Amino acid sequence: MGPLWKPSEKRIDESQITKFKRHIENKFGQTFSSYQKLHQWSVSNGGDFWCEVISYFGVKWSGELEPACNDFGFSQYGWFPQTKLNFAENLLQAGDREGLAINFVHESGQGSKITYGELSKKVASLQGRLQEYLGADDVLACYMPNIPETIIAMLATTGLGGVFTSTSADFGVEGVVDRFGQSKPKILVTVAGYEYNGKYYDLIPKIKEISTRLTGLEKIIVVDFLGKKPDLSSIDHVVAWEDFQSSQEEVVYYQRKFSDPLYIMYSSGTTGRPKCIVHSVGGTLLQHIKELALHTDVKKGDNLFYFTTCGWMMWNWLVSGLAVGACVILYEGSPGRPSLKEFFSLIEKEKIDYFGTSPKFLKALEDSGYDNDLELPSLKTILSTGAPLLPEQFDFIYEKIKSDVCVSSICGGTDIIGCFMLGNPILPVYRGEIQCLGLGMDVACFDEQGQALINHEGELVCRQSFPSRPIYFLDDNNNERLNNAYFNRFPKTWHHGDFITITDRGGVQVFGRSDATLNPGGVRIGTAEIYRQTSQLAYLEDSICVGRQKDGEVDVVLFVKMKEGEELTDERRVAIKTLIKKGTTPRHVPSEIHAVGGIPYTRSGKKMELAISRIINRRGIDNIEAVANPECLDAYQSFITEAKQA
16 A cells, blocks of 8 residues: 655755755765665664764753763663753753744633743743752652643753653642652642633642642742632742742753753553653753654744643653744643634644644544544644554544645653654655654564564564663662663663564554553454454444453453443444454454443553553552543443452
């Protein structure tokens, strides 16, 4: 089957990746006849490649770039040991002072716009007070919605050499304490409350409890962006955001080592307290610049949007759009208010060039009946992550949204605060495939014996170190947890835990998490293969498939959420099994199909297969706060109860 989309010669010629390729060819005397040749050069000459990212995109640094890396393996973090830089400086000074840096849109229709010059002044004003409490390596935590003050707090913190961490305002007390109790912030920035789908959520009671449970907090700064004028008198060490400002006008930039900590990120934590993954100043910056500029083609003045919360790594990725001089568009609220179509029309209203979303949203948009309702002249690329983008969803985009658009399905994770494989503005888009492997990322697909595969399913691995690998986990003596997470499966090789195929043309198909891989009769099955079939059924709203251990074997169990007014009958069970068998293999066919009221998702929109697997195999979930919709879990527990009685 041919490609669904090909870039025009003009788009190829004007893209940043083409210009970068020519620069590399001229400097190193190379000729790259294809993207795959450029990629191979970038991993065979990793030090040169990442040095060129620094110089080509004008990264501000001091010291020496050599050696670029003193350990291309994974025994230690070895990138740019003689280099210093400041993360905030590279974001705030990338755009024109009069150019837009932030365009904030609230679900109510209200919003604000902030230029790069204005953003710098706001950061400096906060820094003037913040530096009384915060220095290098001190942690500031944001318990915040997706509003400009969150970005301002991050830039003020990292400008001072501090470490930033965040979680979204919809987390409960336990979820916040599980995360920030480990990262131990000196400063907490939060909001008095937020709105979602027209309802106001008062956070003051939660903040009060959190403040008593986090040790080491010296100041709590409360933002009242909705004008509720809350009573803060019951909270110790509290101050209103507007009262924690200064007359300072210039931003302070404290240079850090390339390998110093920048962000603390958190794993989903469904089986216990979340892992605290620490990412470096330089590694995060370089990875994001490469992905945004080369793989997405975001340029100065472009409008970049991703629907995300502050508890998902895509928020960090989105904000790094400032590092290439883009305008970062923030949306706070429900995409369903007043309708999905109205939310999607933001592309026209705000002239969005790059629109980031998830397969879950695209499925909801398709189910809502969306059908070429908007022209979308500004839209160049649709980005999607959080789960594999199904082949049929590629069809929906090209048939119902826009025919001339680059569909960039991207895949990586919180673990690397970036992507292993992603889009490419100079390559065609094939149905069901991620376009390419990321530059500088020595990605491969391994079989059980660690042999590289092409056109066959296997494990996603990376064979050489890369700058955005985590520098360490918090409270992880001798890197034991880090090594268990990534390096115990294959010697000296990063094992990511995704089940993939790399095609002979360099594209990638993703079949879901390998730690949730079904294994009936010893044959490994990716859950995405089953979801591709169930997504075709008009009476199903959603589904989740897991394996149940039974007598040393694995039974495939499928849970489905029916659309309103629909019923799971025996006839439909047969029809579902028949469809799955026809579209896959007999081993994919579930032994049981059950209707449930809801499918559990993480707060970043990923199906929680592992959580359901633990429940039905009677292992339980230790951290309910990781589940965005925990109320739906009762149905699965009831299923276990019924099974025991049977």
